[in-house]
Amino acid sequence: MELMRLGERGSERPAVRDDGGLFDLSGLTADVSGDFLGDGGMNRVRAALAAGSLPSLSDTAPDGTGPRVGAPVAKPGAVICIGQNYAAHAAESGSTPPERPIIFFKHPNTVVGPDDDVRIPPGATKVDWEVELAVVIGRQARYLSSPDEALAHVAGYAIGNDVSERSLQIEQSGGQWSKGKSAETFNPLGPWLACDIQDPQKLRLRSWVNGEPRQDSSTADMIFSVARLVFDLSQYLVLDPGDVINTGTPEGVALSGRFPYLDTGDVVELEIDGLGRQRQTIR
Structure with missing residues (x-):
């Protein structure tokens, strides 16, 4: 399981890669932040993956390019x-x-x-x-x-x-x-x-x-x-x-x-x- 943030700076969308698929985490969290990680966020992602309830994302646009990849954690405190x-x-x-x-x-x-x-x-x-x-x-x-x-x-x-x-x-x-x-x-x-x-x-x-x-x-x-x-x-x-x-x-x-x-x-x-x-x- 790999957490990602995709999109332009300041507007990144949380996502997860798992078993070759890319899935949208927007329904679980607004961002991959310290609060999310510290509040059991990873357990919720694993549960959602197991349940198959996360929407699939494509990592490429129609022109073959992909979205910008942001840092995988938003605004680290240190x-x-x-x-x-x-x-x-x-x-x-x-x-x-x-x-x-x-x-x-x-x-x-x-x-x-x-x-x-x-x-x-x-x-x-x-x-x-x-x-x-x-x-x-x-x-x-x-x-x-x-x-x-x-x-x-x-x-x-x-x-x-x-x-x-x-x-x-x-x-x-x-x-x-x-x-x-x-x-x-x-x-x-x-x-x-x-x-x-x-x-x-x-x-x-x-x-x-x-x-x-x-x-x-x-x-x-x-x-x-x-x-x-x-x-x-x-x-x-x-x-x-x-x-x-x-x-x-x-x-x-x-x-x-x-x-x-x-x-x-x-x-x-x-x-x-x-x-x-x-x-x-x-x-």
């Missing part, structure tokens, strides 16, 4: 990010692997659809890509007693692109990375929220720029697992339904010095097993 969560990426950044998760935040309004354009901020010269496994919270998590409890608080998983402007992140940071992470369009998310992933630590994730391979790794290489991250974060803050956690990126970004930073007209593509594919043009 976007919490984990830095240097793959040892090889920490090394290419010039750092040793962290002993505890590094946490920073992106402004929630950075979240856009998976194929929406990414906009370079005025004067920016070091815009970078980062394919990441994104976790969406489905049940409030506060002061969990162990990582064993954590995954029960997850609604599902999606592809996230933690777009970064490295000069703002590093050279003008003041010791905190969020300046280089929070420009508009800097968090494409989706195309869907996968709700039935059994093991989030067995997913291959890849990225390309202009068709050339950049990143190719596995979530098995995370320093801190999804369960550990949700548990750890719950000790410092309350995770609410709809919150998004970007769990870190593997090696292969422009910050490494091996590749040029992004420029106008470049095309970034990202893919994670079972979570679909993104494609953004840099504007």
Whole structure:
């Protein structure tokens, strides 16, 4: 089961993909929001699918095109990010692997659809890509007693692109990375929220720029697992339904010095097993 939001920005329609079909959720909810996820919304969707009561949607228009795909969760309350969560990426950044998760935040309004354009901020010269496994919270998590409890608080998983402007992140940071992470369009998310992933630590994730391979790794290489991250974060803050956690990126970004930073007209593509594919043009 995969939750989606289809349509122009601000007018997305909630939908679900299941067994090859696409179905309208408008009769169950106005949107895929934190309130919906936290109030048993996923159970209602499963029940409606089992009953066969959801109207079918076509994912293509008469001219062969499909509707815009929005981020799979509407207006997250928080976007919490984990830095240097793959040892090889920490090394290419010039750092040793962290002993505890590094946490920073992106402004929630950075979240856009998976194929929406990414906009370079005025004067920016070091815009970078980062394919990441994104976790969406489905049940409030506060002061969990162990990582064993954590995954029960997850609604599902999606592809996230933690777009970064490295000069703002590093050279003008003041010791905190969020300046280089929070420009508009800097968090494409989706195309869907996968709700039935059994093991989030067995997913291959890849990225390309202009068709050339950049990143190719596995979530098995995370320093801190999804369960550990949700548990750890719950000790410092309350995770609410709809919150998004970007769990870190593997090696292969422009910050490494091996590749040029992004420029106008470049095309970034990202893919994670079972979570679909993104494609953004840099504007």
